[in-house]
Amino acid sequence: MGLTVNPISQKTSDTSLLFIQREMADIFADLSDLFGNPSSLGSIYGLLFASPEPLSMEEIVERLEISSGTASQGLRRLVELQAVLPRKEEGERVTRYSAKLELRPFVQMFLKQQLMPRLEQSTARIAALEGKLPKLSEENRSVIKTRLGRASKWHRRAKTFIPIIRRFLG
DSSP states (O other): OOOEEEEEEEEHHHHHHHHHHHHHHHHHHHHHTTSSSSSHHHHHHHOOOOOSSSHHHHHHHHHHTTTTHHHHHHHHHHTTTTEEEEEEOOOOOOOEEEEEOOOOOEEEEEEIIHHHHHHHHHHHHHHHHHGGGSOOHHHHEEEEEEEHHHHHHHHHHHHHHHHHHHHHHH
């Protein structure tokens, strides 16, 4: 005799899972946005993170209510970051995706693509501002020189600290 599933119980379970998946998608969307990446990237990862089974692109589109183009682009980027694993079962035409449960790819991406370039840009901008010091009054020059010195010191510390983080992450 087989086990029967109560349809009402199953529907409640499906609704609860979808709720959790959407909430996780929103949480990761906020984090993705915070780090300067498209929120859709975080949404897709969050959905996959909260999915017990790998999902197809079509299922992702349906659950997140996003376009196929957005899903395709996001999945491609997540695969590049090695944050998501694509898998095609033998005999299946559809690729299914599952989330890697590590934070390392996201942190490495943030450091390499967001933080380091911005630090380099702002370091150059601070140096350019130091060239403007002679044009200031003596009173303002002293204050601004001290503050630019402090900003330069923060940048040097950050540049020293980031390679340590990258080595720690592997």
